[in-house]
Amino acid sequence: MLDSHLPDARLPHRQPINLAEAGRLAAFVQAAAQLDLHTKPGPQLASLIHSIFEAEAVAIFDADLNQTYLAGEWFADPEQSVRNICVFETVRDDPETGVIRRVLRVREMPIGALQLRGEITPSTSSTIATLIAITFDRYHSLANEMRMESAKKTEQLRTTVLDSLAHAYKTPLTAIRAASSGLVEMGHLSAAQGELVALIDEQTELLNQLTTRLLRTARVDAQALNMERVAIAPMIDDVVAAARGQLGEVQVKVSVARENLSILCDRSLLQAMLMQFVDNAAKYADVGTTVTITATELSSAVVLSVHNRGPAIPATDHERLFDRYFRSSGAVSRASGTGIGLSVAKQAALAHGGDVWVTSDARRGTTFFASLPAAPPGVQA
Amino acid sequence: MNRDRPIRILLVDDEPAIRRALRTPLQELGFHTEEASRGEDALHLIRVQPFDVVLLDINMPGIGGIRTLERLRAFAPRLPILMLTVRDEEEDKVEALELGADDYITKPFSIREVMARVRSAVRRAQTPERPEDAPIRIGKIEVQPARRSVKKAGHPIRLTPKEYDILYYLMAHAGRAVTYGKLLSSVWGAQYREEVDYLRTFVRQLRKKIEDDPSNPVYLVTDACVGYRFNEEIPRIRRDDPHTGELYLPVT
Numbered sequence: 001m002l003d004s005h006l007p008d009a010r011l012p013h014r015q016p017i018n019l020a021e022a023g024r025l026a027a028f029v030q031a032a033a034q035l036d037l038h039t040k041p042g043p044q045l046a047s048l049i050h051s052i053f054e055a056e057a058v059a060i061f062d063a064d065l066n067q068t069y070l071a072g073e074w075f076a077d078p079e080q081s082v083r084n085i086c087v088f089e090t091v092r093d094d095p096e097t098g099v100i101r102r103v104l105r106v107r108e109m110p111i112g113a114l115q116l117r118g119e120i121t122p123s124t125s126s127t128i129a130t131l132i133a134i135t136f137d138r139y140h141s142l143a144n145e146m147r148m149e150s151a152k153k154t155e156q157l158r159t160t161v162l163d164s165l166a167h168a169y170k171t172p173l174t175a176i177r178a179a180s181s182g183l184v185e186m187g188h189l190s191a192a193q194g195e196l197v198a199l200i201d202e203q204t205e206l207l208n209q210l211t212t213r214l215l216r217t218a219r220v221d222a223q224a225l226n227m228e229r230v231a232i233a234p235m236i237d238d239v240v241a242a243a244r245g246q247l248g249e250v251q252v253k254v255s256v257a258r259e260n261l262s263i264l265c266d267r268s269l270l271q272a273m274l275m276q277f278v279d280n281a282a283k284y285a286d287v288g289t290t291v292t293i294t295a296t297e298l299s300s301a302v303v304l305s306v307h308n309r310g311p312a313i314p315a316t317d318h319e320r321l322f323d324r325y326f327r328s329s330g331a332v333s334r335a336s337g338t339g340i341g342l343s344v345a346k347q348a349a350l351a352h353g354g355d356v357w358v359t360s361d362a363r364r365g366t367t368f369f370a371s372l373p374a375a376p377p378g379v380q381a
Numbered sequence: 382m383n384r385d386r387p388i389r390i391l392l393v394d395d396e397p398a399i400r401r402a403l404r405t406p407l408q409e410l411g412f413h414t415e416e417a418s419r420g421e422d423a424l425h426l427i428r429v430q431p432f433d434v435v436l437l438d439i440n441m442p443g444i445g446g447i448r449t450l451e452r453l454r455a456f457a458p459r460l461p462i463l464m465l466t467v468r469d470e471e472e473d474k475v476e477a478l479e480l481g482a483d484d485y486i487t488k489p490f491s492i493r494e495v496m497a498r499v500r501s502a503v504r505r506a507q508t509p510e511r512p513e514d515a516p517i518r519i520g521k522i523e524v525q526p527a528r529r530s531v532k533k534a535g536h537p538i539r540l541t542p543k544e545y546d547i548l549y550y551l552m553a554h555a556g557r558a559v560t561y562g563k564l565l566s567s568v569w570g571a572q573y574r575e576e577v578d579y580l581r582t583f584v585r586q587l588r589k590k591i592e593d594d595p596s597n598p599v600y601l602v603t604d605a606c607v608g609y610r611f612n613e614e615i616p617r618i619r620r621d622d623p624h625t626g627e628l629y630l631p632v633t
Contacts, residue, residue, distance in 0.1 A: 174396075174402070175402040178403055179402040179405075185493055234584070242606070254596045
């Protein structure tokens with residue numbers, strides 16, 4: 001069977017594949033499938049095409065990594081021209097020079113380009129381009145997966161370190177608190193001595209609260225979801241009880257849409273989230289005001305909100321407030337904090353397929369919201 | 382309580398700094414203290430010396446606080462044992478309370494808190510057992526076990542039978558943390574130990590009937606992640622921590 005060695009650009013789909021080329025294509029498919037995708041497949045693919053199809057020269061452009069891989073001998077540097085194929089989407093074969101050009105596509109999107117010089121039919125060239133595109137796509141998803149895996153490991157390590165550090169702090173904190181409070185109990189302190197002991201006490205308590213928050217954060221990060229049906233009203237009671245220390249003299253009002261309102265969620269994560277909101281409200285509430293916790297029922301979600309009267313949070317900070325380590329400019333001078341808590345609340349809501357947001361102005365005060373879907377994704381209610 | 386001799390405390394903690402910080406002020410304030418750095422040593426000391434109360438760290442090397450508690454309990458069923466814990470050790474606290482610890486104190490604690498807890502535990506241990514049907518009055522709340530009736534400030538309150546059982550159990554154990562599991566098994570039966578949400582719903586109803594402000598309870602308080610506690614003394618001023626007992630004043 002004789003075939004034209006030069007591809008006919010006018011009749012790209014009419015061209016029959018010769019048997020030898022079909023065999024090469026099969027060999028290429030097999031080789032591409034066996035590539036070790038822990039390293040970039042570009043260089044290997046270029047050299048495979050060069051050797052299997054006996055192409056004179058091969059250039060592959062990976063737009064994602066912005067890299068070009070070459071094999072064989074090019075007369076002019078193909079670097080720019082292969083990039084242009086991707087950018088301008090020029091699929092033009094050149095019978096004069098035997099140069100073939102293909103755009104690499106994944107789900108219609110151009111992700112790179114192939115430029116060849118050799119005796120390969122247009123349809124085989126298109127198939128080669130498709131195979132390269134699939135291989136690139138597999139490589140990128142594997143790389144993404146590995147990045148996420150390693151991010152998770154880093155996160156776990158960070159969590160473990162935080163946890164052990166926070167625990168290690170508890171012993172000296174306990175000794176200091178027992179010693180300073182012991183001094184007070186034993187009495188006979190002068191006014192100045194009493195003042196200094198009170199200062200030690202106060203700062204120890206501050207350090208203790210920071211440590212506790214840190215521990216709580218570490219726990220939330222480390223958790224896998226454990227979904228169960230949780231009654232909202234008693235859950236809020238629990239959180240308020242646990243937050244007594246932070247609330248001090250601040251009063252709390254609870255308003256729940258209906259008495260037996262419940263939601264499918266991870267109890268401890270949801271508690272941690274609400275705890276952050278209540279903790280935050282307690283920190284910024286004006287003296288003598290009431291913090292209001294509300295649970296509203298929408299058709300497809302439950303919205304929990306915590307409102308306090310206090311200074312407004314600048315609108316520019318509303319989004320970033322939920323980022324780790326971010327603290328609003330007003331917050332730094334007003335209350336102690338790690339800048340971690342609200343990011344935990346956000347993570348907790350996101351883990352449930354929900355979201356968090358805040359509204360704040362000087363007149364109406366500040367309200368933190370969390371919406372939680374009534375039927376979380378991936379879970380049968 | 383015998384006022385003539387000091388309360389004898391056995392202090393068990395593996396951290397020398399904590400023993401030192403407790404020993405110095407407690408001795409100065411009239412308590413007698415002995416120390417052990419491990420559970421094993423505590424078990425030995427308890428056999429050769431009398432104590433009124435044990436402060437037992439929950440997290441120690443060796444046999445650890447929980448196993449020590451179990452063995453102490455087997456040897457001295459009525460000896461008050463207070464666990465020293467860190468805030469996030471909820472599961473350990475629950476286990477300790479169910480194994481018979483009288484209460485727990487959260488680190489870091491103040492000496493005043495330790496003294497209040499020690500005195501309260503010793504007083505309870507030395508109080509003769511109350512007859513089953515003797516009325517209990519705490520603050521404005523009074524229960525009459527003989528008639529299963531409850532009054533608040535002299536006015537009768539209508540409770541369902543289960544609400545009454547919960548209230549009676551908690552008031553009979555006033556001042557102590559009662560775990561969800563213990564309360565559930567004593568009111569509903571052991572097979573209901575896990576039905577915490579069920580219990581929470583009942584407690585919510587109960588609070589509406591006995592508390593002035595059910596959102597900010599002063600009698601029936603939640604011991605976060607552990608259980609409930611009926612306050613022994615009712616605060617006139619709201620306090621952060623139901624444990625400290627610092628500003629608790631009886632309601633008149």
